[in-house]
Amino acid sequence: MLKKYRTSDLLNYFGVPRDTLRFYEEKGLLNPKKNSENNYRNYDIFDIYNLMIIDFYKKRGMTIHQIQDLLNKSDVQDIQSLLGNKRSELEKIIYDAQCMLKRIEETQKFSRNLDSNLNTFTIKSLPQYRINGEVSDFIAVEEYENVKDIMNSNNDDMLSQIMRYISFDKNGVIAAKMLIVDTAEVKNENDNYLHYPKCLYTVVEEIQPQDEQEDLIKKMYRVSSEYANTHGLRLLGEAFAMIRLITYKVNKTKAYIEIFIPFE
Structure with a gap:
């Protein structure tokens, strides 16, 4: 029988707040079982694995909507396409930030x-x-x-x-x-x-x-x-x-x- 974990356990073990877990549940990304007596959520190892998958794609810039789609149905080509788009977006963000940093440095030098x-x-x-x-x-x-x-x-x-x-x-x-x-x-x-x-x-x-x-x-x-x-x-x-x-x-x-x- 798989061991069960409560919401407080996930906060203690992984640092995931209660509000974040509820949000993921509302979006259908997590589906923990509920105790019929006290209505507490019980998470098993598969829920924790899903939580890690969500984190995996969040750290690669995916939106919640995109993660929903990936968890519903996806293959390697889908992921390659999404990652390519995210890379282009991130490169633009980095370029804009580098330009802004250069302008800040120039203005700092002028001020000094x-x-x-x-x-x-x-x-x-x-x-x-x-x-x-x-x-x-x-x-x-x-x-x-x-x-x-x-x-x-x-x-x-x-x-x-x-x-x-x-x-x-x-x-x-x-x-x-x-x-x-x-x-x-x-x-x-x-x-x-x-x-x-x-x-x-x-x-x-x-x-x-x-x-x-x-x-x-x-x-x-x-x-x-x-x-x-x-x-x-x-x-x-x-x-x-x-x-x-x-x-x-x-x-x-x-x-x-x-x-x-x-x-x-």
């Missing part, structure tokens, strides 16, 4: 270096970016419809794909627009790229609403021109800016913006 880079010029290269599209201005909301498919195709947030491009000459700012970009290690001959080995680099703050702040573009033109003249640098008449961090305080947002200004 913020004090030393804020309002201070150093020399740095502009990383290679691929240009995927453009809009006339950050606030030209209607134009984003033309680039939404591009932005949604990348595993990145919207802000990190928007780069402000500014052109200027000795008389001041000529024009500005927003480029839709992503970083690219390898060039494709059919795409357009940005990469400058020598740039003035700094980080500035932009507070919204702006109140009495000097316009950021005009300010950067002024201070970068002064720095270039003092250090004998010839600016190339272009600048690139991207938001890297945002904080909030008293109904105001403060954006920390990374700026690259190429020179010869």
Whole structure:
């Protein structure tokens, strides 16, 4: 005669809570016998084996519904198909998590270096970016419809794909627009790229609403021109800016913006 085990035994031996066992029973995954005198559940070794089978497939990402189907009827081909689908789903989850981890690390690095880079010029290269599209201005909301498919195709947030491009000459700012970009290690001959080995680099703050702040573009033109003249640098008449961090305080947002200004 097979030995019987109570619900408390399964908790003690396997760590399976009472609610989990009841849930499995409701879904037809377990079918323990009930004592007619006290209505207690009695589990035998076959129930325990079934419990291990459920755990086996749960640990491979199967849903309760899929496990129900497997326990009802399945063969090797069925299981191969399910495992293949689960592997694809898991690979996507892992890829998304790796991308998120990379973004977290980049933002952490930017935050750690913020004090030393804020309002201070150093020399740095502009990383290679691929240009995927453009809009006339950050606030030209209607134009984003033309680039939404591009932005949604990348595993990145919207802000990190928007780069402000500014052109200027000795008389001041000529024009500005927003480029839709992503970083690219390898060039494709059919795409357009940005990469400058020598740039003035700094980080500035932009507070919204702006109140009495000097316009950021005009300010950067002024201070970068002064720095270039003092250090004998010839600016190339272009600048690139991207938001890297945002904080909030008293109904105001403060954006920390990374700026690259190429020179010869």
